[in-house]
Amino acid sequence: VRILGVDPGLTRCGLGVIEAGASRRVTLVEVLVAQSAPGDEVPRRLAAIAAALDQVIDEHRPEAIAIERVFAQLNVRTVMGTAQVSGVIMLTAERRGIPVAVYTPSEVKAAVTGSGRAAKAQVGQMVRRLLGEGVPLRPPDAADALAIAICHAWRGAVAGVGDAGRAGSGVPGADDAGTLATPAQARWADAERAARRAKAGPRLP
């Protein structure tokens, strides 16, 4: 299954494509960071990100798009730009008939590192270990986008792709533990359960 992970942002938008195979194997297909000029008007910036997205979709034909959920942060201006970009990505996916799944940052961290509270650098290191040295560590948006794609691949394998990313589905229970392929995935299942217990802050569409 080909999956496009998106770390949405107006200045930098990570776009990472992976191929997810049997036994939770994941391989790198492409990763890039789309950019727009902060000095430009927002409509132009959104169109620049959308053009890069269209190009990646045209070239790699992903069967699913996974997006990081936008959270309310301290910098409200940044959040609004991120939400606008996520709207553009969702519209593009819908118009092309590609299903969209949304994951929280802690779900993504938990999926690749085993801890929902992992540091950003740790996520990058883990993504590199999983997908190889072709993953750039800077800017972090590249590895983040791939981490989101991996999160979808592994949750999809448990829950069925159609349900992945929806509230209340795709979460491995205790009886899934025996099917997890790697120690990281076992830790991820534990972290998932912990994250569900310790959920804090508003969740946004």
Next chain:
Amino acid sequence: VRILGVDPGLTRCGLGVIEAGASRRVTLVEVLVAQSAPGDEVPRRLAAIAAALDQVIDEHRPEAIAIERVFAQLNVRTVMGTAQVSGVIMLTAERRGIPVAVYTPSEVKAAVTGSGRAAKAQVGQMVRRLLGEGVPLRPPDAADALAIAICHAWRGAVAGVGDAGRAGSGVPGADDAGTLATPAQARWADAERAARRAKAGPRLP
């Protein structure tokens, strides 16, 4: 000049088209409220709003699109949906080569009622007085969208359409007072100046 005003929202999105002529005359062309089902996935909802927007643009060929600026409010979930819709509208406008202007709610209220703190019902009444009984008062998104279009028409007339909606332009100064056509517009100029002095809260793209 044909202007499309948009009151962005995921559940209800007001779309109001006016024709703005000489002497600040404005006439109603069309107004509707695009809707999406709250039970649907966000990508589908965004596509429903975008389809309604495309239809209005195809039919009425606006030369400018004016959008209400998204503010951080208490209901963060609603704000995110509104920001996603505004992103979709901006992308659509940019791809069709239609310039976009953005106004704060208080700028819009001031433009049509003379007070940046006017009640919602007062805005609806004033829009109806200006554009006629064809303006529905419920849901308020219809009159709000038209108010945004009127705001752009009147600011555009003062500032030049190309500059309207950008920070620091389109604000009538003391020397504009003699050219204002109606008492409401004179009050609007006063309210504008007061609003600039008493600006509070974060401004978002």
